[in-house]
Amino acid sequence: QVQLVESGGGLVQPGESLRLSCVASGRASSRSAMGWFRQAPGKEREFVAAIRWRDGTTEYADSAKGRFRISRDIAANTMWLQIHSSKPEDTAVYYCAAKESPILVVTTDYSSWGQGTQVTVSS
16 A cells, blocks of 8 residues: 655746655555646546656656656655646646556556645736
C-alpha cells in the first residue's frame, strides 16, 4: 500500500509560478512511477505529467509541455510539479498518484491516489 500526501496548492495570480509537492510512503515496489493529474470544475480528471522513480524519465501531456516540470527526490520520497506562467485554465484540484508499472505512456493504471490539492489561478 502507498500513501500519498499533496501540498502546495493555493490562490495565485495569472503569470505566477507555484510548486506542488507529494510525499510518498509505503511499499516502494508499488510506486515505480508517479504522476500528477488534475480535475477542473465540471471536467473529467486528466493526466498532467509522470516520472519514473528509478531513473527520472518523464512524460508530459501535450497541454503541460513547456510550462510544467515534474521532478523527484528519491531520498526524500518526494515528487514535485512546478507550474510556470500559470493561467486561469490551470485552476483544478491536482492529484498525486502512483503505480507499479514503470511504463509512463500508460496513464490509466494508477492505483494509489492522494487527497488532492486545490490550485486556483485568478486575478
